[in-house]
Amino acid sequence: MTYTGRAILPHFGAFRPDQITTQDCREYLRQRIADGRKIGSVHTELGHLRSAMRWAAKQHIIDRAPHIELPPKPDSDVRPLSDAQVRALIDGCSAPHIRLAVILLLATGARVSAILDLEWNRVDFERGVIDLRLPDGITRKGRAVVPMNRMARAALETAYQARLTDHVVEWAGKRVRSIRKGYSAALERAGLSDISIxxxxxxxxxxxxxxxxxxxxxxxxxxxxxxxxxxxxxARFMPDHMADAAEILNFDVPRKTRL
Structure with a gap:
């Protein structure tokens, strides 16, 4: 939400909630697209604004939440990395904390925020599990308890021996809040481009x-x-589960009739 606020506040910050109109939302969309942002990102930003307004109304901070028009949500841009690209990405991580973060992302399928929030008290070496959930009982989106595979265990055991903070991903004795620069540098070393984290x-x-x-x-x-x-x-990456249905559509072969 803090990151979203940097985009939202320059456009909406001077308004009272009851002053926000559909036209303001459309103008925000136009400006962000002109600035080079993808429509999916704008959808997320306006969605966060809508959530904030609805929360404020629920808490009786404002009388009512304004209507925040969202652009159509695009289909997910799923472009999986090949095994060769994954290996090149790992090799491109020169900083230990970036390498650890990337390995954990690959081993857990977690969002980057979940990895950066992870603390050692939620890493259970004995049971071999990683609890990505926050103990606040609120932050649950995309967070699960997952098994610790061999790759993750090796990286975690090395990091645990050198730990200086409660957070798993750290640098110079401080918690890491973002790996954007380190990830971009790893992509460049790996000869990869246009691959979001x-x-x-x-x-x-x-x-x-x-x-x-x-x-x-x-x-x-x-x-x-x-x-x-x-x-x-x-679903489009698992066509085998529809193979039997496709076989039914072989119209060039007479169907067997039951006697």
Whole structure:
């Protein structure tokens, strides 16, 4: 929300909530697109503004929430990384904390915020699990309790020996708030471009589905609230589950009749 505020406040900050109109939302969309932002990003920004207004009305801070018009949400831009790209990305991470973060993203399918929020008290080496959920009981989006695979365990054990803070991903004895610069530098060293950090999460989901994992299990691993979200985003990467239906449509072969 803090990051979103940097975009929202210059346009809406001077308004009272009751002054915000649909035209203001459309003008905001036009300006952000002109600035080079993708429509999906603008959808998220205006969605956060809508959530904030509805929360304020619910808390009786304002009389009512204004209507915040959202642009149509585009289909998810799912472009999974190949195995070669993943290996190049890991090799391109020169800073230990960037390498650790990328490995954990690949091993858990988590959002980057969940990895940067992760503390050692939610890493259970004995049971071999990583609890990505925050203990506040509120922050749950896309966060799950996942098994610790071999790759993650090796990276975590090394980091644990050198820890200086409660947070798993740290640098110079301080918590890391963003890995944008480090991730961009890793992409450059790897010779990769136009790969957002969220594509790692997509790559995890597609790899599991391609290996035959049930979509229900993948949905739970990603922390989706229901499998409908997983189906909508990733169903096109699992065509095998419709193969039997396609076979029925072989009209060039006479159907067997039952005697």
């Amino acid at each position: 969220h594509q790692i999460r997509h790559s995890v989901a597609v790899r599991m589905l391609a290996a035959g994992q049930p979509i229900e299990k993948v949905s739970q691993f990603l922390g989706h609230s229901n499998t409908a979200i997983t189906y909508k985003t990733y």
